[in-house]
Amino acid sequence: GAGVSQSPSNKVTEKGKDVELRCDPISGHTALYWYRQSLGQGLEFLIYFQGNSAPDKSGLPSDRFSAERTGGSVSTLTIQRTQQEDSAVYLCASTSSGYSNQPQHFGDGTRLSIL
Amino acid sequence: AQSVAQPEDQVNVAEGNPLTVKCTYSVSGNPYLFWYVQYPNRGLQFLLKYITGDNLVKGSYGFEAEFNKSQTSFHLKKPSALVSDSALYFCAVRDQSGGYQKVTFGIGTKLQVIP
Numbered sequence: 442g443a444g445v446s447q448s449p450s451n452k453v454t455e456k457g458k459d460v461e462l463r464c465d466p467i468s469g470h471t472a473l474y475w476y477r478q479s480l481g482q483g484l485e486f487l488i489y490f491q492g493n494s495a496p497d498k499s500g501l502p503s504d505r506f507s508a509e510r511t512g513g514s515v516s517t518l519t520i521q522r523t524q525q526e527d528s529a530v531y532l533c534a535s536t537s538s539g540y541s542n543q544p545q546h547f548g549d550g551t552r553l554s555i556l
Numbered sequence: 557a558q559s560v561a562q563p564e565d566q567v568n569v570a571e572g573n574p575l576t577v578k579c580t581y582s583v584s585g586n587p588y589l590f591w592y593v594q595y596p597n598r599g600l601q602f603l604l605k606y607i608t609g610d611n612l613v614k615g616s617y618g619f620e621a622e623f624n625k626s627q628t629s630f631h632l633k634k635p636s637a638l639v640s641d642s643a644l645y646f647c648a649v650r651d652q653s654g655g656y657q658k659v660t661f662g663i664g665t666k667l668q669v670i671p
Binding site: 547 | 588590592597598599600601602605607646650652656658659660661662663664
């Protein structure tokens with residue numbers, strides 16, 4: 442597709458379960474970002490991938506959060522043993538390069554609700 | 557360290573009136589500045605950016621922004637507001653200094669255009 446695609450669009454799960462969120466960036470974009478947007482809050486940076494470089498994981502809030510990017514394209518954000526405070530919208534964005542001044546292209550997000 | 561502030565949680569404006577959404581920033585070097593808009597249940601969409609040069613930047617949907625280095629501001633403006641402009645607006649900054657830099661987003665300003 443032409444834009445960034447995220448799935449699922451909505452996810453409801455019970456506390457303690459693991460969840461996987463998927464992001465398909467724009468074809469050819471080497472940089473990929475994950476953000477968390479909580480109600481009434483701005484965007485919280487989680488993790489950044491750029492080509493084959495080591496990812497910047499400095500925004501991951503705990504060791505329950507992890508992410509990988511396979512083949513320099515699709516990325517998966519995994520949250521283990523979910524907690525109610527993990528409820529938020531998780532946004533993925535991509536750019537042609539992490540070193541450029543180009544704007545980020547965002548997906549529509551995954552709305553995660555932890556019961 | 558870089559930061560961005562959006563001092564207003566919400567801005568209300570009558571349809572047809574000019575609108576301003578405020579943004580101030582802090583970077584150690586020169587900034588790249590961005591404005592994004594978010595409609596309900598959607599990801600962020602790029603509106604405009606400042607890299608260098610002309611301080612008045614024109615973007616999508618009739619929006620413009622003025623870079624003011626002395627006041628470290630990048631306020632978003634539109635001469636005549638439309639009801640359809642009602643959305644959440646985010647200002648973002650990245651330091652131009654060399655190497656990878658994360659983009660820092662503001663907390664967002666909700667724009668309400670009243671018919």
